[in-house]
Each structure stands twice: as C-alpha cells, then as structure tokens.
Amino acid sequence: xxxxxxxxxxxxxxxxxxxxxxxxxxxxxxxxxxxxxxxxxxxxxxxxxxxxxxxxxxxxxxxxxxxxxxxxxxxxxxxxxxxxxxxxxxxxxxxxxxxxxxxxxxxxxxxxxxxxxxxxxxxxxxxxxxxxxxxxxxxxxxxxxxxxxxxxxxxxxxxxxxxxxxxxxxxxxxxxxxxxxxxxxxxxxxxxxxxxxxxxxxxxxxxxxxxxxxxxxxxxxxxxxxxxxxxxxxxxxxxxxxxxxxxxxxxxxxxxxxxxxxxxxxxxxxxxxxxxxxxx
Numbered sequence: 001x002x003x004x005x006x007x008x009x010x011x012x013x014x015x016x017x018x019x020x021x022x023x024x025x026x027x028x029x030x031x032x033x034x035x036x037x038x039x040x041x042x043x044x045x046x047x048x049x050x051x052x053x054x055x056x057x058x059x060x061x062x063x064x065x066x067x068x069x070x071x072x073x074x075x076x077x078x079x080x081x082x083x084x085x086x087x088x089x090x091x092x093x094x095x096x097x098x099x100x101x102x103x104x105x106x107x108x109x110x111x112x113x114x115x116x117x118x119x120x121x122x123x124x125x126x127x128x129x130x131x132x133x134x135x136x137x138x139x140x141x142x143x144x145x146x147x148x149x150x151x152x153x154x155x156x157x158x159x160x161x162x163x164x165x166x167x168x169x170x171x172x173x174x175x176x177x178x179x180x181x182x183x184x185x186x187x188x189x190x191x192x193x194x195x196x197x198x199x200x201x202x203x204x205x206x207x208x209x210x211x212x213x214x215x216x217x218x219x220x221x222x223x224x225x226x227x228x229x230x231x232x233x234x235x236x237x238x239x240x241x242x243x244x245x246x247x248x249x250x251x252x253x254x255x256x257x258x259x260x261x262x263x264x265x266x267x268x269x270x271x272x273x274x275x276x277x278x279x280x
Contacts, residue, residue, distance in 0.1 A: 004060045006158070006197050009047030010040075012271040016256065021221070022246055023060055024192040028164070028216060029201045031225030036237050036261055036269055040225065041160045041199045042081060043268030046088045048158065049095050062196050063156040064100040068146070070110040070166040074103040077162075085268050104149060109142040110170060142170060143183055150187075157196045164200040168207065168215065177211070184218040191220075220245050225261075237261045239271075 007020035014020050021027065031037030045065040052061045069077065082089040095101035107121055146167075150159070161167065171180035191198055202215065204224070216222050221244035228236045240258035241251055260273035 004195070006060050006062065007048065007051075008040075009044045009051065010269065010271060012274070013259065016251065016274070017247060021197060021244075023195050023197070025220040026188045026191045026198045026200065026218075027221045027223060027244075028219045029199055029223050029225065030204050030212075030216070030242070031201070032204050032227055035225035035227055036239065036263055037201050037223075037225045038162065039084070039263050039269040040223070040239070041162070041201060042085070042088065043270075044199070045101075045158050045160065046085075046091050046268065049100060050091055052100075053091075060195070062158045064102060065095070065158045065160070066102045066104060066153060067160045067162065068104045068106065068149075069162050070106050070142075070170070072105075072162070073107070074105060077103070084263075085265055087266060088268060102153075104153075106142060106145065109145050110166065112142075142167075143175070143179075147183075150190075154191075154194045154196060154198075156194070159196065159198040161198065161200040164202045164215075165206050168202070168211075181214060181218060184215065188218055188220060216242065221247065228260075237263070238275075 004023045005018070005020035006023050006025075007014045008017070029037040029041060045067075048061055049065060067077065078089070078092070081092055092101050096103075111121055168180060171177065171183075187198070200219070202212075204212075204226075207215070222242035223239055224242045225237065225239050228238045230236055237260070238258045239261050241248060244251075257275045259271045260275060261269060262272045263269055
C-alpha cells in the first residue's frame with residue numbers, strides 16, 4: 001500500500017509528523033477565539049503554494065487551494081490576510097490570478113430565505129437587479145450545492161472550510177442534526193479519494209459538549225488551538241493533537257504534551273516551543 005503525506009508547511013511541526021499529514025485527511029481545527037486556527041490554515045496553504053512555486057519537494061504538494069466561505073466575502077478575507085500577513089497577501093494574489101488559490105463563496109445559499117437583504121450580501125455598490133433577487137439552484141440547498149462543488153473540484157486540493165461553525169449552525173436550524181453528521185461521515189470517507197487535505201475550522205465552545213464530541217468523532221484528526229494562562233495578565237497560544245488516526249502514537253512516543261505557538265506578520269503561524277512530559 002502506497003502511503004503519501006502532505007506537509008503542513010510548518011517545518012518544525014512537519015518534523016514531528018515525519019513529513020506531514022496522511023493525504024486524504026479531514027482535519028478539524030478546533031479553536032478558542034484568536035488562538036490561531038484561521039492563521040494555521042492560511043499559513044499552511046500559502047507556504048505549500050510557495051514550495052510548489054519554488055519546486056521544493058516535500059511530500060505530496062497540492063495542485064491548488066480552495067477557500068470555502070459561508071458568510072464572509074473574498075474581499076473581507078483578503079483584507080484580513082493583507083493586514084495580518086502582508087507577504088502572504090502577495091502570494092495569494094498571484095495564485096488567484098493563476099487559479100491555484102480559489103475562493104468559493106456560498107453566502108447566497110447560506111442566507112437564502114433569511115431576512116438579510118440582498119444588498120447586504122452583494123459586494124457591488126450598484127442597486128440589486130430583479131435578476132439578482134431570483135432564487136437560483138445553488139440557493140435551494142446549501143449541503144447539496146457544497147457536495148456538488150466538492151465532487152467537481154476537490155481532487156488534489158487543500159480545502160479550507162471557513163467556517164464549519166456556520167455550516168453546523170445552519171444544519172441545526174434547517175435540517176436534522178443527524179443528516180449533518182451523515183454528511184460529515186460521508187465527507188471523511190470520500191476525502192480519501194481526493195488525495196488532498198480538508199481543514200474545517202470550528203469555534204470551540206459554540207456547541208454543547210456532546211455535539212462537539214460527535215463532530216470530532218467523525219473526522220480523521222483534531223488540532224486544538226487554545227490559550228494557556230501564565231499569570232493574571234499573560235497568555236500563550238498553544239496547539240495540541242486531540243486525535244489523529246495513525247499519527248498520535250508517534251507524538252505520544254516522543255512524550256509531546258503540546259506545542260507553544262506564535263503568530264507573526266512575516267512567518268504567519270509557527271511552532272515556537274515543543275512541550276514534553278516533564279523529566280522525559
């Protein structure tokens with residue numbers, strides 16, 4: 001059996017993972033607000049695109065990155081990247097032009113049938129036309145639209161789902177929770193055929209513990225991004241592996257407890273220190 005790995009692009013982390021993550025993995029990025037889940041996903045994708053441009057061979061590199069959003073516009077996300085990581089912004093812009101970084105906005109489907117006015121959803125300053133107010137096929141069912149898009153585009157790609165919190169909330173309000181779990185289990189299964197990676201960003205503590213546990217049980221891996229209190233006024237960002245099929249034994253063998261992380265405009269998300277079991 002051929003086993004291939006896709007690097008995360010974060011070198012110190014990839015060394016621990018013996019080259020990266022198993023291709024075809026569905027990875028949940030579970031984070032407290034501001035703890036680094038979004039920054040991890042962006043840094044990983046941009047660094048891999050940089051490696052591909054440079055011809056660097058590090059495991060299996062994706063053909064492209066697809067950024068899926070349900071509530072945020074491409075312009076909004078690009079502004080955040082520009083303010084946070086100016087060097088990354090240039091790389092993303094270049095790869096957008098070359099169709100190696102693709103934004104897919106499902107906000108029309110997400111807000112369909114809600115009280116949100118159409119003018120709020122459009123990035124255009126012009127008044128909405130009658131045509132733009134009509135329901136198209138994509139607006140009818142968000143999950144069906146997402147499945148159809150992934151079937152056509154996900155192969156050999158890194159997918160960022162931002163945010164899975166919004167998608168799960170949508171499912172809670174419009175369809176049975178059990179159907180959303182079936183979708184997630186199906187996504188985990190079919191991702192093995194796509195030979196890429198899927199990062200799904202979920203805010204920690206939004207759903208009750210049983211719902212959050214059920215989501216975590218459906219995926220291949222869970223990276224938790226958290227804040228560690230060092231005193232009354234000081235906190236550190238940390239990351240740890242809650243679960244990962246096939247990878248946890250290696251991490252546990254090295255007695256790793258968690259990873260101290262930092263976020264900088266130049267490097268993006270990075271691992272600054274590896275914490276091991278005391279005395280090992």
